[in-house]
Amino acid sequence: MPLEIGDLVTRYSYNEDILFRITRIHNDGTYELKGEDLRLVADAPHEDLNKIDDDERAKREKEQQKKEEQCYHLFRQDFRLLREKSDYEMSPNYSTTSPLYFEMRGRVxxxxxxxxxxxxxxxxxxxxxxxxxxxxxxxxEMQNQVASLLEMVQPEILVITGHDAYSEAQGSQRDKKAYRHSYAFAQAVREARKVVPQLDDLIIFAGACQSYFETLIRAGANFASSPARVNIHALDPVYIAAKVSMTPFMNRVQLYEILRNTLSGDDGLGGIDTKGVLRRGMPLRDETEM
Incomplete structure (x- = not known):
């Protein structure tokens, strides 16, 4: 069966558990793969790959969309609770149907x-x-560009992610050479911390599938992947950033709650005590724009 760049495939050796897209064909005949929904890169020989037909692709996409929607609705539920608490704290009459305050959510x-x-x-x-x-x-390249981008954008939250992978054949879990991009992520975090050293002045998420969690945290990240060296979903960093963005700066982000709504859970994601970055203001006027 011929295989080309752009084809969707699974790997027989891993029970066809992950859907990949072929991104490159090496001279030795091996194929470079990128996870379609997971932030994972891998290499595999031709005989290990099974090309996915349109029906199987549609089935897998439907399953992924269902998982993403479940996480989205959990997040919205958390957000409603945060909004109700804000209404109570900021409004003299909690029964009011219209908030009397405006919000400035954290920029990512x-x-x-x-x-x-x-x-x-x-x-x-x-x-x-x-x-x-x-x-x-x-x-x-992230370590070379992060400082100038921080100066330009002035965010409250920084997400550093992409693709990664841990290879046991390349070394133990404590060997940085065994990871495809963990060291690059860590270097980018260190460069960001040169610009904004304080952990609560810039909230950083760093990592991808199977990343070196401990190194990323030591480098200065507030949240990182992957404590158990498992795969993480493409949208997991978004949910963490969004939770921080919509948590008031006087409150701590609850680690259990933030991990509960991700697709990877605490095997794939972890972090340290961190404050939210949402700021509220009064009075609210129709022309108020933030």
């Missing part, structure tokens, strides 16, 4: 090594009402 700078994933994430930010500036670049 999202650096992504994959343009398709970046577009998917930007659509979700828009759906959630989170202001975002997105930039696509290679993972290895």
């Amino acid at each position: 700078l999202h650096l992504d090594g994959d343009p398709a994933y970046l577009q998917k994430c930007k659509l979700m930010y828009e759906r959630l009402g989170i202001p975002v500036y997105g930039a696509h670049m290679k993972e290895t």
